[in-house]
Amino acid sequence: MVASEKAIKEANWAGQIPLKLVLASNEITSLDTPSPLYALAFRLGYLPTVAAQALEFFQEVLPPGSNTPWFEYKRIPLPWQIPVGVLYDLLASENEQPWHLTVHFRSFPSDTLLRWDGDITLRAAFFNSLKEAAYICQGSARSVMDMALQAQNDLWSAVTAGDAEQYASISSSLNMSPKARGERRPSVPLRLYVRHTHGGYMASLNSATQYTSRPVETVTESGRSRTLQEVLLALLSDLGGGAASAEPESSNTSTSQPISTLEKDADAEGEATGDVHRAASSAIDETWQSLSSVHS
Amino acid sequence: MTDSKGKQVIVWLRATGDAPILKQQKVKISANEKFSKIVEVLRTKTKSEQVFVYLKESFCPSLDEKISVLYEAYGSEGRLTVNYANAPAWG
Numbered sequence: 001m002v003a004s005e006k007a008i009k010e011a012n013w014a015g016q017i018p019l020k021l022v023l024a025s026n027e028i029t030s031l032d033t034p035s036p037l038y039a040l041a042f043r044l045g046y047l048p049t050v051a052a053q054a055l056e057f058f059q060e061v062l063p064p065g066s067n068t069p070w071f072e073y074k075r076i077p078l079p080w081q082i083p084v085g086v087l088y089d090l091l092a093s094e095n096e097q098p099w100h101l102t103v104h105f106r107s108f109p110s111d112t113l114l115r116w117d118g119d120i121t122l123r124a125a126f127f128n129s130l131k132e133a134a135y136i137c138q139g140s141a142r143s144v145m146d147m148a149l150q151a152q153n154d155l156w157s158a159v160t161a162g163d164a165e166q167y168a169s170i171s172s173s174l175n176m177s178p179k180a181r182g183e184r185r186p187s188v189p190l191r192l193y194v195r196h197t198h199g200g201y202m203a204s205l206n207s208a209t210q211y212t213s214r215p216v217e218t219v220t221e222s223g224r225s226r227t228l229q230e231v232l233l234a235l236l237s238d239l240g241g242g243a244a245s246a247e248p249e250s251s252n253t254s255t256s257q258p259i260s261t262l263e264k265d266a267d268a269e270g271e272a273t274g275d276v277h278r279a280a281s282s283a284i285d286e287t288w289q290s291l292s293s294v295h296s
Numbered sequence: 297m298t299d300s301k302g303k304q305v306i307v308w309l310r311a312t313g314d315a316p317i318l319k320q321q322k323v324k325i326s327a328n329e330k331f332s333k334i335v336e337v338l339r340t341k342t343k344s345e346q347v348f349v350y351l352k353e354s355f356c357p358s359l360d361e362k363i364s365v366l367y368e369a370y371g372s373e374g375r376l377t378v379n380y381a382n383a384p385a386w387g
Contacts, residue, residue: 131355141354
């Protein structure tokens with residue numbers, strides 16, 4: 001089991017999504033349509049990291065002015081704070097490769113996307129999630145807030161470069177093993193994204209998907225390890241209660257922890273958390289198959 | 297499921313740094329609202345476009361998360377304590 005966990009981690013970090021990026025037609029100032037840019041994006045990375053490459057590629061044909069990059073899939077603006085792999089699993093048509101995205105540098109849709117003030121925004125969001133994760137695991141975000149600037153820089157560059165080894169060596173000092181505190185049982189941070197319509201037309205991200213981000217206890221009252229299935233079933237019925245559709249129909253789910261890389265810290269310790277971690281970082285699809293059959 | 301339609305959460309708004317202290321520091325907000333509602337309330341009350349909001353004096357949760365979920369995870373003594381500042385407060 002240990003070996004396969006390692007393999008899963010490595011596969012998670014190494015995974016990349018092939019992208020085909022075209023420039024939004026209303027931002028092209030040349031007579032000829034520029035050729036598309038083909039790029040690879042780390043599943044655990046973020047779209048703005050690809051934006052620098054796209055800007056360099058399309059710069060010549062852009063109108064003069066300042067550039068604020070954002071991406072769109074089937075008319076849906078893509079949130080910059082969600083890892084690329086999660087967006088792909090959540091939204092892309094089945095096995096769509098490369099993934100066809102439109103890149104924009106103007107008219108940032110501030111009504112649908114979180115405010116973007118440059119790359120610093122993404123980094124701040126990442127560390128904010130890391131603090132939340134630390135709080136959930138440890139009962140305090142101290143370890144993250146006390147990180148030296150150099151260590152923060154190195155950790156962030158490991159994330160953007162997909163460097164698992166560097167990430168592991170820095171994050172090990174954060175000591176993210178989940179522990180019980182007071183009457184709260186040990187918990188891990190979990191983010192769950194659910195797509196509840198089949199392919200086809202999506203009016204908006206909010207209408208087609210649901211999302212929650214919260215601590216999940218890793219053991220039951222009696223001290224038994226909880227499985228991912230138990231956790232997901234409870235979350236799905238919770239989400240379903242507040243939604244128009246009573247239950248998710250599609251098999252297209254995706255999970256991510258507040259930082260999708262956190263599991264790399266937390267899993268080495270405590271067998272108690274093993275189920276959630278292992279499952280969360282591995283074949284969600286297979287889990288979903290059994291979930292669907294239980295659910296329907 | 298009637299859900300928590302009528303349920304409200306007491307949110308305690310605490311000023312941090314130079315942020316103005318509000319006359320009304322405790323507000324009741326529907327448990328079904330998203331966290332962004334609290335940010336909206338603070339923007340209006342402090343008459344400032346930019347407000348930085350924290351839970352547990354350390355992090356800002358997802359703005360899309362429901363207040364009921366956050367209350368369950370991070371609330372205590374019957375309320376959810378939210379710190380606000382007009383500049384980033386906890387790095």
